[in-house]
Amino acid sequence: MQTVKMVVTGPFSAGKTEFIRSVSEIDVVATERKISSDSERAVKQATTVAMDFGRITVDEDLVLYLFGTPGQKRFDFMWEILSEGMLGFIVMVDSTRPETFREARSILETFRAYAPTPYVVAANKQDVDDAWEMEDMRHALRLDNKVKLLPCVATDKNTVKNVLLELLYSILAEMENTEK
Amino acid sequence: MALRGNLRDFTVTQLLNLINLAHKTGTLVIEGPNEIAKVFFRDGKLSYAQIGQEDNHLAFVLHKSNRLTTGQLRAIQLRATHVSDKELGLLLINSGHMSQDDILTALQAYFTDSVRRLFTWVEGFFRFENDMMPPEDRITVRLDLENLIIEGARQLREFEQLQDEIPSLDMALRFTERPGSNMQKMNLSVEEWRVVSYINPKNTIQQIASAAKMSDMEMRRIVYGLIQAGLVEVMRPDGSTSVQEKARSAAPVQNREEQKSLVNRLITRIRSI
Numbered sequence: 218m219q220t221v222k223m224v225v226t227g228p229f230s231a232g233k234t235e236f237i238r239s240v241s242e243i244d245v246v247a248t249e250r251k252i253s254s255d256s257e258r259a260v261k262q263a264t265t266v267a268m269d270f271g272r273i274t275v276d277e278d279l280v281l282y283l284f285g286t287p288g289q290k291r292f293d294f295m296w297e298i299l300s301e302g303m304l305g306f307i308v309m310v311d312s313t314r315p316e317t318f319r320e321a322r323s324i325l326e327t328f329r330a331y332a333p334t335p336y337v338v339a340a341n342k343q344d345v346d347d348a349w350e351m352e353d354m355r356h357a358l359r360l361d362n363k364v365k366l367l368p369c370v371a372t373d374k375n376t377v378k379n380v381l382l383e384l385l386y387s388i389l390a391e392m393e394n395t396e397k
Numbered sequence: 398m399a400l401r402g403n404l405r406d407f408t409v410t411q412l413l414n415l416i417n418l419a420h421k422t423g424t425l426v427i428e429g430p431n432e433i434a435k436v437f438f439r440d441g442k443l444s445y446a447q448i449g450q451e452d453n454h455l456a457f458v459l460h461k462s463n464r465l466t467t468g469q470l471r472a473i474q475l476r477a478t479h480v481s482d483k484e485l486g487l488l489l490i491n492s493g494h495m496s497q498d499d500i501l502t503a504l505q506a507y508f509t510d511s512v513r514r515l516f517t518w519v520e521g522f523f524r525f526e527n528d529m530m531p532p533e534d535r536i537t538v539r540l541d542l543e544n545l546i547i548e549g550a551r552q553l554r555e556f557e558q559l560q561d562e563i564p565s566l567d568m569a570l571r572f573t574e575r576p577g578s579n580m581q582k583m584n585l586s587v588e589e590w591r592v593v594s595y596i597n598p599k600n601t602i603q604q605i606a607s608a609a610k611m612s613d614m615e616m617r618r619i620v621y622g623l624i625q626a627g628l629v630e631v632m633r634p635d636g637s638t639s640v641q642e643k644a645r646s647a648a649p650v651q652n653r654e655e656q657k658s659l660v661n662r663l664i665t666r667i668r669s670i
Binding site for chain 2: 219221240273274275276279281304315316318319320322323326327329330333346347348349350352353356357359361374378381382385386388389392393
């Protein structure tokens with residue numbers, strides 16, 4: 218049995234667990250704990266403190282695991298561990314919370330430094346009125362035009378599928394490019 | 398959709414950078430603790446600015462730049478209240494009192510100074526209004542934002558924020574391929590030029606810092622400014638593990654065709670969900 222791994226990362230409460238939950242064939246194994254800080258509690262009641270993972274069985278020989286990283290900075294020691302051997306990664310950003318964009322940029326740069334694997338950025342909550350426009354987010358997140366920034370609603374399976382597919386297309390394209 | 402937020406999360410410099418890169422047209426409204434600033438942009442260039450209730454009529458601006466005496470200003474304020482800025486400008490040019498360049502230079506200096514004052518604002522809410530334009534009777538300018546962005550970035554002092562912006566010094570820098578960016582027009586400091594001279598995909602930021610004899614903090618601040626001004630971007634240094642090698646180690650197969658086949662199987666599976 219072969220297993221491959223993709224990592225879903227992003228700031229606290231960006232929607233990583235929801236994202237994985239939308240496509241995982243097993244209940245997402247999430248280690249959620251009551252939140253301690255007041256500012257974090259205002260956003261959500263529990264958060265992922267270790268990591269969560271979902272599974273998609275491809276066939277009897279191949280399984281894809283989706284790993285969600287803990288969002289808070291105090292758990293960033295886990296990021297390098299999780300990034301080891303990943304096929305690619307997804308950075309989730311909440312389009313309605315510009316206060317998290319700086320952190321998202323920082324996480325993105327950190328993961329890029331860990332591993333030169335392909336990645337895409339998913340702009341979550343694009344269905345909400347307060348969401349920033351994609352083009353503004355691209356500039357705020359300092360994303361090159363070549364980096365895929367994809368609209369996403371973490372609870373909507375179709376947009377989640379699209380994000381995963383776009384990442385896989387990027388991985389395939391990288392493989393073909395390095396062949397040349 | 399909204400381009401709005403809090404200055405604690407987005408500095409004025411970062412907003413200028415966004416407006417510059419997106420070639421935005423409209424008005425940045427910033428509600429500070431004491432007054433409201435409105436800065437107008439056309440195609441990503443500074444066009445006009447108004448802070449609070451400050452008098453920014455042409456006569457006032459020209460007086461401030463020593464183009465009009467106090468007596469002349471008073472006369473205009475008393476007797477030309479019905480004359481718009483555009484009309485006043487034409488009258489002054491046609492009378493040979495000053496040139497069009499004099500007027501535009503004074504306005505550019507005034508608007509630039511207004512934006513500089515905003516760099517000190519750290520509290521407040523901002524929003525970008527696409528449809529709000531400067532009053533029709535006012536004279537607008539077209540000012541590139543890069544130098545203002547560099548100036549603003551120099552003022553960023555908070556170590557934590559800089560560390561967030563540039564988390565790893567093991568990355569390299571390269572010049573952006575953005576059309577329109579012109580380094581010759583930039584007012585870079587000696588230290589900034591020194592860093593620029595070392596920029597090469599083979600050199601990590603840490604190596605540049607060592608070569609330029611700069612601390613990590615100084616280096617982060619300069620790199621942050623160059624990034625904000627759209628001059629450089631962060632990349633993995635040349636010679637690091639290739640994507641192919643990494644992907645190979647990630648995938649549990651060695652053969653390239655098998656790797657591609659594996660990814661294609663994943664694609665087929667995801668499509669079927």
